[in-house]
Amino acid sequence: MSDLWDFFQHLFNPRWIFFYFGNTALFILLAIVFAETGFFIGFFLPGDSLLFTAGIFGKDLCKNFYNVPFFVIILIVACVAILGNMQGYWLGYKSGNLLYRKKDSFFFKKKHLILAKLFYNKYKTTALIISRFLPMFRTFAPIVAGAIRIDFKKFMIYNIIGAFSWTFSIMLAGHYLDQTFPELKNHLEWIIFLIVFTTTLPIFIKLKITGKNKKK
Template sequence: MSDFWDFIQYLLNPRWIFFYFGNTALFILLAIVFAETACFIGFFLPGDSLLFTAGIFGENLCKNFYNVPFFIIILIVAFFAILGNIQGYWLGYKSGELLYRKKDSFFFKKKHLIIAKLFYNKYKATALIMSRFLPLFRTFSPIIAGAIRMNFRKFMIYNVIGAISWTFSIMLAGHYLDKNFPKLKNHLEWIVLLIVFTTTFPVFFKLIKSNKKKSNKKKSNKKKLLI
């Protein structure tokens, strides 16, 4: 059992993935990108940091995959991101209502689903694009889109835009920053933490603020009724 948790811990370390798996690192990357949105347990996977690290090790990925241009690597990753969202959509479409009645477990917390739904209600269909850059929301947004029976054609438009903008922006950022600042690899952990913080904090802050406004409105309405 300890070996399993050790493997999970290593799996959350992007640097380890690229050093340990070597020639097969791209396939691990594709599997993680797909799983992150294909099922509700994918929220803990390191999507952003993994893409950024993939950009840094882009040349190695190209060499280990028939020497294709880095542009093709990004397109392949985007394709698997799109597939993951489609799977997440159908998961929500088939069992969305059941998920709200599902008991909490280590891999599933109902509160994550509710937070993502609040985010989706606030930003509507564009949440599918925005959520690509936000851990947790990235996993649950396609599930919620399926649960509310969002038009599949409309879903696919936002799905493709979100996947392409996410993969290209983060992987190219890692790729070109490494070219200009080769010592970037030595401080990868801090950069990853900065990425997670800057993308997650503003959204959580807005959601908490909007929830406080709603609760204050309810309190004021109750006072008016009492008066």
Template sequence: MSDIWDLFQHLFNPKWIFLYFGNTAFLILLIIVFAETGFFIGFFLPGDSLLFTAGIFGENLCKNFYNVPFFVIILIVSIVAILGNIQGYWLGYKSGKLLYKKNDSFFFKKKHLILAKLFYNKYKTTALIMSRFLPIFRSFAPIVAGAIRVDFKKFMVYNIVGALVWTFSIMLAGHYLDKSFPELKNHLEWIILLIVLTTTLPIIFRLKKKKKALI
């Protein structure tokens, strides 16, 4: 049991994934990106930090994947992120109303769905781009879009733009920062924590205030 718990904890350490899994790290990256954007259970997965770390270990990823250029690696991740959002959209389209009646569990929290809806109502379809950079919202925004029947063509435009901006900006940031500051790998946990706190907390606080005002 302790071994399973240790493995679960390690999955939240992106650096460990790339160092331990080697050749299969890229596959794990793709699975996590798809799960995080395609299913509501993905809200706890380390999307941003994983992409940033993937940028740092970009050269290793290229070597382990037929020596393709780093640009191709990012493009593949972008495509998977697009497909994940499509899955999330159809999940919301088919069962969105039922999710509001679903009981809370370890993988599903109704409050996250409500926050995502408030976020979507505030920023409309541009929320699909902004949510890419925000944990929780990244998982629930496409589900909300599907639940409220956003036009699929319009959804796809923002889905594609959001996926490309998200993957290219974060992975390239990690890639070039590592080239400029090689010691970055030694302080990765603190950098990731700072990124998450500065991007997520302000919006969560604002939306929670708005939620209380509506009650």
């Protein structure tokens, strides 16, 4: 049990993932990206910080995966992100109504689903693009899209745009910042903290506003 707990603690340390898993780090990255967007329990996974760190360690990822160009690595991650959203859409399509009646648990909070629906109602299908850059919404937006049965072709268009925008922007940012500032690796913990803070702040603000509106 303690080993499992240690693993989950390390899971939130992207540097550890790339150092510990070595040749299989890319597959861990792909699994996390898929789970974060494909299952409602994936909202706690460190997608943004992991992609940014993947950009910093891009050379190692390429070397450990048949020396393919870094562009190919990003393309693979983007495709898995698309597949993850498709899984989320299917989950919402098949069990959306049941999720609204599901009791809260450690891995599932109904308020997250409701908040994602409000977010989706406000931004419509473009929410699938915006939500890619917001941890919790990234998980629940495709589920909501499936639950309310939006047209699948329209869903796929915004799914693809969102996945490519998210993966390419964050991974390239880490890649080129590392090339410009090689010492970046020495301050990775602070950078990850900043990424987590800036991506989760809008969620807390939205939760606070929603809570005030409910009281009124």
